[in-house]
Amino acid sequence: MAEVEQQKTQQEEIDDAITAELADKEIASAMADMVVSADELRKELGKRTEVIEAATSAERSRLQEREQAFGDMGPQLREIETSTIRLLSISWLFVGVGLILALAVPLSYGRNGPDNTTWFITSIGVGMCVSSLAIRLMDRRTRRLRRGLSVDGADYALMQSGVETARQDWRSALRRAVAGLLREQINRRGPSYSLTLDIAEAGGLEGMKSPLFHIEVPAEKDADRRIRMMPGGSIGIAGPRGVGKTTLLRQFCSKEHAPPSDSTADKPSVRVLLHAPVKYDAREFVLLLFTRVCSAVAPEKADQALVGREWEAHQRRRVVDLVAMSVLTFTLGWGTFLLVTSLAGWKLSPNLAPALTLLLVSLAGIPLWLIFRNRHGREPPDEFSANKEKYGETAAEAAELLRGLAYQQSVSRTWSAGVKTPVGLEGGVSTNVTMTEKPMGFPELVARLNEFLRKLAVNNRVFIGIDELDKIDSDDQVYQFINDIKGIFGEQECFYLISISDNAMSSFERRGLPVRDAFDSSLDTVITVCPAELSLSQTLMRRWVIGMPEAFLCLCHVLSGGLPRDLIRVARELILIAHRDPTVNKSLEALTRSMVHADLTRKALAIEVAAQRLDFEPETGQFICTLDELLTNAPPPTAPSLLLAVGRLTDGLTSSTETPEFARSTHDKLNRLRLETAAYVYFCATLIDTFDNSLVEAEVKRLAAASGDGSLAQLAKVRSSFEVNPRLAWATVSRFRRARGLQPKSYPL
Template sequence: MAGEWSDPRSFDEESLNDFDLWTTRAALESLVDEALGDALIRRGLRREDLSPEDAREALQANESLLAKLRMLQDQVAAEGSAAFRPRTRPANLGEVGWLILPVLFAVGYLTMLVLAWQAMPLFLKIFTTLALPGGVAAVFARVSRRVSALSARFTTGTVEFGEEQLGLGHRREFALQEIVLPEIRNYVVAHRRLHYGTKLVFGEQRDLYEEESDRIVPTPAAKRLRRILDRAGSGAVALGGQRGSGKTTAIHSLRRGLIHGTENPAPLVVVASAPANYDARDFVLHLHGLLCRTVLDRLREDLPFIADWRTWLRRGVRRLAGLIASAAAAWGLGGWLWDGPFLHFPAELWHLLRQVHFPDLIDPLWTVQPTGNRIALVVLALLTLYQTGRLLALPIDALTAAVRRKRNAGLHELHADAHRQLDRIRYLQTHTSGWSGKLLFPAGADFGRTRSTQRAEQQLTHPEVVAEFRAFAEQAAEQLREGGITERVVVAIDELDKIGEQDKAQQLINDIKGIFGVPGCLYLVAVSDDAVLSLEQRGLAVRDALDSAFSELVRLEPFTLDESRLWITQRLPGVPEQFCHLGHCLSGGLPRDLRRTTIDMVDVTAERYQPSLSAVTALLIREELKAKANAFIGQARVLKQTTELAELWTNLLRIPETHESVELAALAAELHEGATNDIGDPVNLLRHHSSAFVFFCATVLELFTDALTEDRLTPSLHQLAIARRHLALDPHLAWSTLTDFRKAHDVGLPGES
C-alpha cells in the first residue's frame, strides 16, 4: 500500500479512508525528502557510496520512525492545533476579503491622490509620488501570495496537500532535526563503507588533536543528558564515570551548544573547576563572578545595541551634512546639464514643478524637455529618493530603538546589574567625599569647618554570599528566558573527581549545595566513582551529602567497540577496521586513552610508510611496556626490601627488554607465580598488577598480527578492552578475563606445553 502514497503532495478521495496513517506517511516522506536534500547528508552518502533512493526506501519502511512522527502529531493535536480534513470547496468569505482589501486600499489611495493633488503643497506632492511605487509593490506582493494560497481551493479531483496540513504544525522543524536527521545519520553510520587491511593507511586527519571537536559520538549518556536539559527546570545532576570517560568533554560540548534540543536556544553554560584546596565562600564568589562574565558575554552577542542621545545627535548631524552635500551636488550637476543659465537652475526647476498637475506627469517632466533637462531631472530624482530614505530612516530607527529598549528593558537591567555585581566581587569599594570652607573675620580671626565621610563595604559572610548568588542566578535565568536568549542557565562544576579524598569532595558539595535549586538553573557536577557508588546506594540505609544534593545521576561509560570505531573513522577516514579494533582494545574504550592511542598510531606513519598491523602493534606495546615498567619499578623502590621483592625486582627489570608475545606470556607467568589473595601485601599487589599487564600485552601482540583477517574481527574482541579497564581496578579480574579470552580464541595459556 505504500506505493499508493508515493507522492506526498497529492491524494484523492480514496486516501481519506485511512487518513491518519496516510498523513503520517506523507509527513515522513516530505521530511525524508527534505533531509536527503541537505548538503551534509548528500556529502555523507557520496562518501560512503550509498544511494539516496535506498536510504529513502529504508527510512520510509522504518516503523519506529513512523511511530515517533505519529506520537509527535498527537502531541501537536493535543496542544490545540485544528485537525485538517482536505476537501474541495470554494474559498470562504474571509479569505476572499483578505484578497480584496489590498486592492481596495490601492484604488482608494489613487483616488484620494487625484482629488487632493491641486490642494497639496509641493513637498507633499513629492512625498506621495515617491511613496506610490512602494505601495503598489506591496499590494502586488500581498495579492500574489493570497492568490497562490487560494488557487488550490478551486481545484477539483486531486487536491494539493501543503506542508501546513501534515499535522506537525510549529513542530515540523523539530521533527526534521530531532527525529528524521538522526535516523539518516544512523543509517549512514550503519551502512558506511568499511575498510579492511593490515596496512595503516587513511585519508586526511580530522580534529585528531583538538579536544573540543564538533565530531561527537552519540552515546546513551549524551542522549540522556540532552533529555535532562530539555525537561529539567532546575536541580543538580551528578556526572559520573571513571577518569578519561569524557566528563570534561561532555561539559565543554554543552558549553559550545552541541548538546541541546533544536527547539530552544543553546543554554547559558558557566564552567568552573573545583579547587583542590577550597574555601566554600571563595568558591561561591568565584562562581558568581564567572556567571556575571558569562551573562555579559552572552548579552554582548545577543542584545541589540541601543544608541544613546549622543549617538543620535551625531547621526542626525551626519544626515544633515549629507543632505547639504547632496543639494550642492544636485545644484552643480543639474545646473551644468540644465538647458539654461547655471544660476537660474533652482528658480526654473521650481517654476517647472509648480506647473506639474497629477496625473499628467510625463509630458511636462519628460516629453517636452530637452535631453539635458531629462538627465538633470533623473539625477535630481535619484538624489531626492536617496536623501528622503535616509531622512525617513532616522525617526523610524529612533522609534524602533525606543520600542526595542522598552521590550528589552529587563535585559538591559540585567546587563547593568551584572556589571555592578562583578565590580562588587572584584574590589573592595571605597568612596570618599567631603567639603571644607573657611570664613575670615576682621582682626585676623577666622572660622573653618571640614567634613568628610568614608564608606568601605564589609566582607559578606558565607550565607550572604550564597543568598547573593541565588538572587542573581534567578534574575539572570528569568530575564534571559523572557528576552528569548536562552531557556536555561547551566552551572557546571568540573574536576571534582580530582579531589583525592572523598571526604573533602563531599564536604565541598555539602558547603555549596545551598546554591542548588535555583529556578531556571541546572547544575552539573563531575563526581568520582566513589560518589557514583554512593549515589547508586539510594534506598539503602545509607545517606550522605551527595545523596541529598543530587536529584539524578548520569554515568558516562567507556565507548563500546562500535563507538570507538566510529570515533576513529570520523578522524581518520578510510582507516582499516583492524586498526580501529586495536585502538579500542589498547585504550579500553576510554575516550581520553583512545585519542592518545590513535595519535600514537598516526605517529608511526611519520617514520614508516604504510606500516603493517604487526609493526604498529609491536611499537605501541613496546612503548606501553617501557612506561609501565618504569611505574612498577618506581613502586618497588619505596617498598621494604625483602627476598620476595628481590625476586620480583629481577622480573620487573626484564619487562622493557621482552618483545615477543611468547616470551611476554612466559614472563607474565613468572610474575604471577607465588601470588596470593592477600591484597594488603604491597609486594603481592604489585605482583598481580605487573603480571596482569604483561599478560594483556602478550595477548594483544599474539592476536593483532598481519594474519588478523576480516572474519576474525568479531565482537568478542571487546573482552580485551574490558580486561584493559580491569587492569587499573582489579588485576585479579583482569587476569581471569584474559584467561577466558585466550581459551575462547584457542590461544595457549602461559605454562602450557
C-alpha cells in the same frame, strides 16, 4: 535581513573551506585512490551542512560576539573623537577672539583713552579667555570620566584584532570540520580489510580538540531526558578519566556550545562552566561562581559605554551652560552698573542706551536659558536605569552585583561657601568617589546567589557545570567541598552538572544501604559515562585518518578501552611506529607486537618506580629484577614469551598471613602490584594471539558483530576491569581466550 546576510556569508565560508580541503594533498590522494570525484564529495557535504555548523558553533559564537561588540564600539569612538575636536575648536576660537577684544583698552590709549564701551569690549574678551580655560578644564574632566565609562583608540584596535583572530579561528574550525567529514565519506566508500598498514599522512591526528571530537553518546541523551523531567537540581557525571565527562559538561554548560535554537527558545539558557580548585576554598569558589553567573547575564563593557556617552553629552552641556550663564550674568551686572551710575549722576556719565540694552538682553536671556536647560539639560539616568531600560531588570541587577561583589562604592558631596572682603562670593562643590573592599560572609554570599538565581530562573534556564571535581585526590576533601557548597543546589530551573569520581558514584548508588554521605544528600541523580563502543570508535577514526584498515581500527579500540582521549593517542603511536623505519614490517601481527612492546616498556618503568617505595626485601628487589629482565630490556615479545613471563612474575607469590603484622600491609601492596603486572602481561599476550595475520575480513566482521565471550567488546572492557580488581581483569581475559579456543591460565592466588 541581517540574519539572511549572515547565513549567506556562512555558506560562502563553508564552500570556500570545502574547496580548500578538496585540494589538500591527503584528500586529493585518497580521492584518486578511491576514484571519487570532487563533485560527488561536495554534493555529500552539502547534505551535512548542519553537522558542519554544529561542529563550528563555538568559534562562530565567539566571532559573532566580537563583531557585535566591535560594531557598537566604532560609532562610539567616532562620536568621542568628534566631540573632543569640537570642544577644542571652540576653546581655540574663544582664545583668539578674546585676545583680540582684550586689546581694545591698550589700543585706546593711543587716542583719547578708554571709555565705557572700550572697557566693555575688553571685559568681553577677558571673559572669553576665561571661558576657554573653563572649557579646557571641563573637557579634561570629561576625558577622565570617559576612561572608566567608555573606550579609546587602544581598545578599538585591540577589539579589531580580536575580531580578525576570531574570524581566522572560525575558518580553521570550518576546514577541520570539512576535512573530517571528507575523510569519513571517503572511508565509507571502501572499507579496507588489509592486514598491512599503509598510510602516508594522518592530518586529522594533529589536535586533541577537534571540532568533530564530540559525537552524541548515550549518556548525553540520558542527561537530556532527565533534565526535561526535572524542575531543577544537581546531576553527578561519573566515569573513568578520559571517557568524555568534560565534553559532556561543555555540551550543556558552555555558552559557546549552546544549540542554535537556544536563542529563540521561550526560556533562553544561561550557561556557566568552571573548574573546581584542587585546593579549594568554599567561599572563594562560590564568589567565583557568582561572578561568572553575573558576567553571563550582564551587558558587555561596550554596551555599558552607552551610559558613558550620555554622561559625556551631559558634561558637554555643562560647558555650554557655564559659558552661557557667565555671559548672561556679566551682561546683567554690567548693565545694572551702568544704569545705577546714570541715575546717580556719577562722573562716568555713560550713555543710558547700552545699559538698557544689556539689561533687556540679560533679563530676557536668563529665564529663557533656564527653561531651555531644565528641558534639555537634565542629568541622564544612572547606569542601572539605563541598563534596565535597554537590557531588562535582570541584566541591570547583574551588572550592579558584578561591581558590588568585591567592592562597594561610596559617593560623598560637600559644599563650601564664604564671603570675601570687600565684596566677593566664593563657592565650590567637591565630589569624592572611593572604592573599598567589601567583605561578605559565606552564608550571605550563598543567600544572595540563590536569590539572584531565583530571579534569573523566572525567564531563563540556568546550567552550571563544575568540572575537575573527580581530580581532587582526597575523598574527604571532595565530601567537605560538596558539604560546603550544597546550599547553592536546589533552585527551580537551575541545573548543576558536576563531574564526580567512581567512588562518589558508588557512595550515591549505595544510598539505600546504611551508608550516608555528602553525595547522598546533595545529588539528585548520577549519570555514568561509559567507554565508547566499537562503532563510535570507528566513526571517530574514520574522521581522523583515511585508509585505516578495519583490523587496525579494532586494535586501536581494544588498546584504548573505548576511551576517546586514549583512542587518538593509540592511533598516533601506531602510525608513528609504522613510519619510524621505512624497512619495518607493517603487517598487523608485527605492528601489534611493536605496540605491545612499547606499552609494556613504559608500564615496566612505571611499575618499578611504584615498587621502589615498598620496603619489603628481598621480594621487592627480586620483582624489580624480573621486570627488568622480562619487559624492560627484552626484544619485541611473542604470545608464548609473554605467557612464560606471566608465570615468572607470579612465581613464589605468597599470602601475607604469615608475615609479621608491621610488614603485612607492605607485603599486600607488593602482591597487588605483582598481580596487576601479571594480569596486564596476560592481556597483552591475548592481544598478540588475537591480532595476527590470520585476522581476515570474515573474522574481523565476526569479532566486531559478536557479543558476550569472545567478542571485541569483551576484550576492550579489560582496560576498565583493571581499575576494579586484577582478578576481574584476569577472569575476563580467560573467558575471551576460552571462547576463542586459546588456552587460559589460572589465577595465581
